[in-house]
Amino acid sequence: MAQKSKATQKPAAAGGKKKTVTKKAATPTKAKTTKTSKPGPSTRELKIGQKAPAFALPNQDGKIMRLSDFKGKKVVLYFYPKDDTPGCTKESCAFRDGLDEIHASGAVVLGISGDSVDSHKKFVKKFNLNFPLLSDETKTVLQAYGVWKEKSLYGRKYMGIERTTFIIDEQGKLDDIFPKVKVDGHLEEVLAELDVMP
Numbered sequence: 001m002a003q004k005s006k007a008t009q010k011p012a013a014a015g016g017k018k019k020t021v022t023k024k025a026a027t028p029t030k031a032k033t034t035k036t037s038k039p040g041p042s043t044r045e046l047k048i049g050q051k052a053p054a055f056a057l058p059n060q061d062g063k064i065m066r067l068s069d070f071k072g073k074k075v076v077l078y079f080y081p082k083d084d085t086p087g088c089t090k091e092s093c094a095f096r097d098g099l100d101e102i103h104a105s106g107a108v109v110l111g112i113s114g115d116s117v118d119s120h121k122k123f124v125k126k127f128n129l130n131f132p133l134l135s136d137e138t139k140t141v142l143q144a145y146g147v148w149k150e151k152s153l154y155g156r157k158y159m160g161i162e163r164t165t166f167i168i169d170e171q172g173k174l175d176d177i178f179p180k181v182k183v184d185g186h187l188e189e190v191l192a193e194l195d196v197m198p
Contacts, residue, residue, distance in 0.1 A: 045146050046177065048174050049173060052166065053067075055140075057135060059134055060123075060135075061117075070108055070168075074108070074168065074170060075107065075108055076102060076109045076194075077165065077167075078095065078110075078111050078163075079145065079147045080092065082161075083115045092123070095109050095187065098191060102194065105194040108131065113135070114135075114137055116135055117135045119135075145164070162179065164179050165177075165178040165190060
């Protein structure tokens with residue numbers, strides 16, 4: 001009798017062990033697959049007469065501004081590479097100094113870069129900029145306007161913003177495009193397009 005009860009107990013113990021082993025290593029490896037992919041270069045090329053791509057971006061104070069907020073006004077929309085760098089500072093300060101003439105033509109100025117809201121806030125404060133700077137950290141609007149490009153410096157390729165200005169008319173259509181802007185004399189080009197003499 002004693003032998004029978006030993007034989008029936010063994011398989012139960014072995015079966016119990018098998019069940020606990022199989023359930024362990026099922027999920028941990030799949031958790032680490034979320035990667036934020038960097039946006040590729042813009043393939044879009046906008047043309048005069050096209051509707052300007054809509055946007056909603058935070059300004060230097062974190063307030064969301066939309067292109068539609070300026071319906072009925074001309075918009076000078078300039079894309080620049082980086083806050084507080086020599087060329088971008090010169091360009092932004094030129095728009096600051098020419099803002100009265102731009103306003104006299106019924107237009108407003110908006111600047112956009114991929115910098116953060118905080119970076120914009122410091123830039124605006126440092127140079128007393130008198131118009132909104134919008135932050136596009138996701139590069140969505142940069143791509144929509146075709147200004148996020150592959151650039152090269154000393155043979156090194158990298159992604160960046162091609163300095164470009166768009167003039168958008170009162171109906172939200174592209175009135176003029178200044179690609180690959182040279183900072184010197186750019187304000188005068190914009191004023192001439194707005195029919196304002198500097």
